[in-house]
Amino acid sequence: MKIKTLLSLFCLLFLYTAQSYAQTPPSAVTRVYRMDTRNSNVIFRPVEGGFSPAGTNDNIAEHVQVASFPNPGPPEEASIFVSTSASRDFAIHWGSDFLHGETFYVYEIRPTSNFYNAMSSLQALYNQTGNREYLTLIRAYEEQEEYAAREGIAVxxxxxxxxxxxxxxxxxxxxxxxxxxxxxEEEDTTVNPDPYIPVSQAPSTSHIIEPVTSCALNLDKFHFDHMMIRMSDKMDKYSFLKELKACHNSLLLNAFLNEIYL
Incomplete structure (x- = not known):
């Protein structure tokens, strides 16, 4: 009986430890990362340096989609957030998978209270509204581990x-x-532990953009072939890359059928 009790306690301790390692609390996030094609000569400038948002729209659901597949509009429609990730590995993969030979930079950043967990914010909006479109966005983009910096990042x-x-x-x-x-400037700061609740909340079903949709809209066959060579060893790590692979195969099949029947 004592042995069974000890084993049960050990299993509970193991599960608690595994869970605590699997979930990184916001207070533990003291560094975030951003992939950008602009070099440090531009970003490190004392005046007009850093990262500025494209506009004043604080709809974080729209931001998550537009940040992944940019299509900036006028300032009132463009996002007030600047995207970063808690994962340096993801920032590197984002650049290497979606740029076509262009040099890029991964910036290490000290976050402050204007950095919000994008997925926690979407979850809070779902809890508040019951709109399942927020869950669709979470499923599509949660692996990016995004922290959105409201009104930008100082140099x-x-x-x-x-x-x-x-x-x-x-x-x-x-x-x-x-x-x-x-x-x-080194300081003891971290991300905001609370979700961001925007004034404009509801995402439109017609504007939900998932990875496969973006593939069909934005990538031609030549660029996709070379991209798939670079991302081939990362498929098991990020599920959205698997979705892009499926899209790629569909594009190839479509091209093959067009050559035969058209």
């Missing part, structure tokens, strides 16, 4: 920038120079 919050350069011989990106921001 003094940016720690450094890592360059990533495309190697045409291997169809892959390799790490380049690490550039340190001389104007960075």
């Amino acid at each position: 003094t919050q940016i720690v450094n920038a890592r360059e990533f350069v495309y190697d045409p011989n291997t169809y892959r990106y390799v790490e380049g120079e690490l550039r340190v921001n001389q104007d960075y």
